[in-house]
Amino acid sequence: MTDTQTQDLPGGDMFTLGTPIADTKSPDGPIEQRWTTAKFENKLVNPANRRKLSVIIVGTGLAGAAAAATLGEAGYHVKSFCYQDSPRRAHSIAAQGGINAAKNYNDDGDSTYRLFYDTVKGGDYRSRESNVYRLAEVSTNIIDQCVAQGVPFARDYGGLLDNRSFGGVQVARTFYARGQTGQQLLIGAYQAMERQVAGGTVTSFTRHEMLELIVKDGKARGIIARDMVTGAIETHLADAVVLASGGYGNVFFLSTNAMGCNVTATWRAHRKGAYFGNPCYTQIHPTCIPVSGDHQSKLTLMSESLRNDGRIWVPKNREDCDKDPRDIAEEDRDYYLERIYPSFGNLVPRDIASRQAKYMCDEGRGVGPVVGDFRRGVYLDFADAIARLGEDAVRAKYGNLFDMYARITGEDPYKVPMRIYPAVHYTMGGLWVDYDLETTIPGLYATGEANFSDHGANRLGASSLMQCLADGYFVLPNTIRNYLAEGPFEPISEDAPEVVEARQAVEGRIKTLLSINGERTVDSFHRELGNIMWEFCGMERTEEGLRKAIDLIRGLKEEFWRNVRVLGAADTLNQSLEKAGRVADFIELGELMCIDALHRRESCGGHFRAESQTEDGEALRHDDEFAYVAAWEFGGDSAAPVLHKEDLVYNFIELKQRSYK
Amino acid sequence: MNLTLKIWRQDGADVAGRLVTYQVSEISEDMSFLEMLDTLNEQLIASGEEPVAFDSDCREGICGMCGLMISGQAHGPEVTTTCQLHMRSFKDGDTITVEPWRAEAFPVVRDLVVDRSAFDRIIQAGGFISVNTGAAPEANNTPVPKVKADRAFDTATCIGCGACVAACPNASGMLFMGAKVTHLSELPQGQAERDARVVSMVNQHDHEGFGGCTNIGECSAACPKEIPLDVISTLNADFRKAKRGA
Structure with missing residues (x-):
């Protein structure tokens, strides 16, 4: 392709266009049969041969721990890596609401097909049908597996499993363990993995961070990791590598992600040849506790179930914004979601609720403390619910959330309306993978939030836990054997040029970071990057803003490598050094996200381009131009990225425009 | 508020540690305890001193990674994790001692970080x-x-x-x-x-x-x-x- 053809595309001056890409692994035929066919046709590995095969898994959240346990049980040698001090701390643990499964225990019309349909529609028709159907299909096995492990799901008085409904779907298919479902599922997967550690099939490397991927003869053959306690740079070789390293929401600095969540594992793989799918698709969750000041280090989400009984409003008049909300008369309040979306009201999907809150605050009608230039908060008011149901009933339903809110803000939400504001919560984009969850580097797999695969442009509630465990327990262990059956691969030495080059690259980077000794802390760069991303690549994106962001990010990158200050030594626990490496990668990722957002001149799911909206201000897709996955190839440090398009073909589900009026 | 912090500093598992006194000022009561330590660390880096190492990850009270002995109490004066403890639990002028977990089975890795x-x-x-x-x-x-x-x-x-x-x-x-x-x-x-x-x-x-x-x-x-x-x-x-x- 020549550049002249790219020039005609939106943002075409920022990238080059490569050859199309396609998933070649999904079987054809009726969608209900595809996974069965794949499992039958995938090659098998004889149990005696599994002992000779090794797999590295980076990350111990639901996707990583589940895969480590399952591959260990099958008899492979697994090396598991996490940056935390224990595998049990991975951020899957913070998921609150629940996990979907098409069990249809309530006989309310649920089915595998309906879960498939809801997920594709919820993703705004930007996901791959085969993958999503498989996800829905294995969802029921997940619940069986977790119950057998002792996960204490909520039960009714008959002792059977209880369900609730979630996120805009009309059936009750969400299994839950109070507000701590992620914790309970992760502890289950962690225990299953620790059982394999005891059995000798899994070796666990905690406080280890992957800093480079080893690729030899075009295949992923290992990683370079830093022991975060001793600082030792270690080489770990294997027959295959799985990245289950989570999402990249921390590119925004403030997000609901854990402090340590980072993109380094996937970004290093991207630089080594793995394509990055749809990096601009991020989910911004409407019900988070607002920023209280410049000291803020992270944001805390409160379950969106609050929107079932709370009413969202802002003052009609700007001059009321600093009043005690209880003194603002009913006629001076604007219940804007109920006004604009009379049929869905406060229960519109996440992206719409978030964007409307932003508009209210942009208009100067936000509430709470002034942060930056304006107030970033809207009221979530339970006064009506308390009057209708009584305080005790509200406490029984939401007590934990109210307590958490009170602890963080110092305000009593039973008396004063809560303040909420949207926050970055989840990233739908990630490494491009085929039906086998294999990236464009043979032998390199990506699972869970680290891949791009199942949620399209928007993820439905209670489906991230489902995807991570589907990938980890059921999908990857069945697809990776297709690759491992060709092994064991030729042994490689730690002295092979590709290994030495990877190790030296890591050592060189660390040395550089420690030697710059500039004026600014790592956190100050991270905050600045976050502000740029939030402002220009957040809830609403425009061509002008994105171009500005790209300029700013390039300037920030230049300054980072000239002016960052990282104290301390390489051969000890050094948290500034850890952060510096991560922020350097976030800066590069941020630029690619903006380029992706710039080129996708349509609105879909979590990606809202101001230039593409209906007359009513709703997201407007352009299926004729953009019904594809954007898979980005790293172009080099001084060259533009290369766009490869994977056309999305819908044979089973009809594409429609969403409407929630 | 202004606070005096006495923080355990220890360069590694096998070297002796000591309490070091630091002053922090303009601490907001809306900060979490760990954000207060973040603020101290930004100050230390600016003055060329290595920041205090401490563990934290989710900062939502669920991952279990954080944990400090705060003036002799595990996780401090409230029934919650260190990350969910907020500075409104303290007063202007307070002196706060911050130490790692002390137990033979939890050896110190560095500063406030234990194994x-x-x-x-x-x-x-x-x-x-x-x-x-x-x-x-x-x-x-x-x-x-x-x-x-x-x-x-x-x-x-x-x-x-x-x-x-x-x-x-x-x-x-x-x-x-x-x-x-x-x-x-x-x-x-x-x-x-x-x-x-x-x-x-x-x-x-x-x-x-x-x-x-x-x-x-x-x-x-x-x-x-x-x-x-x-x-x-x-x-x-x-x-x-x-x-x-x-």
Whole structure:
């Protein structure tokens, strides 16, 4: 392709266009049969041969721990890596609401097909049908597996499993363990993995961070990791590598992600040849506790179930914004979601609720403390619910959330309306993978939030836990054997040029970071990057803003490598050094996200381009131009990225425009 | 508010540590305790001094990674994790002492960071139900009485932070272990391995250098998830029964 053809595309001056890409692994035929066919046709590995095969898994959240346990049980040698001090701390643990499964225990019309349909529609028709159907299909096995492990799901008085409904779907298919479902599922997967550690099939490397991927003869053959306690740079070789390293929401600095969540594992793989799918698709969750000041280090989400009984409003008049909300008369309040979306009201999907809150605050009608230039908060008011149901009933339903809110803000939400504001919560984009969850580097797999695969442009509630465990327990262990059956691969030495080059690259980077000794802390760069991303690549994106962001990010990158200050030594626990490496990668990722957002001149799911909206201000897709996955190839440090398009073909589900009026 | 901090600094596992005094000013009461330490660290870096190392990850009170001894109390004066403790619990002019967990089984790595891998090894010793992926029966085939399911959940909420060990004069890990034993013992799925599990876990616990329980109750009082003290009774009862071979 020549550049002249790219020039005609939106943002075409920022990238080059490569050859199309396609998933070649999904079987054809009726969608209900595809996974069965794949499992039958995938090659098998004889149990005696599994002992000779090794797999590295980076990350111990639901996707990583589940895969480590399952591959260990099958008899492979697994090396598991996490940056935390224990595998049990991975951020899957913070998921609150629940996990979907098409069990249809309530006989309310649920089915595998309906879960498939809801997920594709919820993703705004930007996901791959085969993958999503498989996800829905294995969802029921997940619940069986977790119950057998002792996960204490909520039960009714008959002792059977209880369900609730979630996120805009009309059936009750969400299994839950109070507000701590992620914790309970992760502890289950962690225990299953620790059982394999005891059995000798899994070796666990905690406080280890992957800093480079080893690729030899075009295949992923290992990683370079830093022991975060001793600082030792270690080489770990294997027959295959799985990245289950989570999402990249921390590119925004403030997000609901854990402090340590980072993109380094996937970004290093991207630089080594793995394509990055749809990096601009991020989910911004409407019900988070607002920023209280410049000291803020992270944001805390409160379950969106609050929107079932709370009413969202802002003052009609700007001059009321600093009043005690209880003194603002009913006629001076604007219940804007109920006004604009009379049929869905406060229960519109996440992206719409978030964007409307932003508009209210942009208009100067936000509430709470002034942060930056304006107030970033809207009221979530339970006064009506308390009057209708009584305080005790509200406490029984939401007590934990109210307590958490009170602890963080110092305000009593039973008396004063809560303040909420949207926050970055989840990233739908990630490494491009085929039906086998294999990236464009043979032998390199990506699972869970680290891949791009199942949620399209928007993820439905209670489906991230489902995807991570589907990938980890059921999908990857069945697809990776297709690759491992060709092994064991030729042994490689730690002295092979590709290994030495990877190790030296890591050592060189660390040395550089420690030697710059500039004026600014790592956190100050991270905050600045976050502000740029939030402002220009957040809830609403425009061509002008994105171009500005790209300029700013390039300037920030230049300054980072000239002016960052990282104290301390390489051969000890050094948290500034850890952060510096991560922020350097976030800066590069941020630029690619903006380029992706710039080129996708349509609105879909979590990606809202101001230039593409209906007359009513709703997201407007352009299926004729953009019904594809954007898979980005790293172009080099001084060259533009290369766009490869994977056309999305819908044979089973009809594409429609969403409407929630 | 302005505060005086006395913080434990220790360069590595094998070197002596000491308390170092720092002043911080303009601390907002809306900050979390860890954000206050972030502020101190930004100050230290600006002045060319290495920042204080401390563990934290989710900062939502659920991952269990954070944990500091704050003026002698595990996780400080409120019943919550260190990350959920906010500065409104302190007053202008306060002096706050910040130390790592102190226990032989939790050696200091650096400054306020300790090694809690002993907890992972206790879980490896038997803190699981042995079921391979794919071998599970249909989930609703085995009803679990709600009372038992609720108690299993209450004890499964342990976050493995180690505050119980830090608070205990004997540095015992029996609240942590009792929580896991109780969680799995309450469920029908956990019965097959019930006896072997408790013996194996207790052996590992003692091997790691944790002390025994003498019913002081500091562990439960310090627990941010309010794990009840009676899980230790369940642990002891299960252990006695297993040893008798009943």
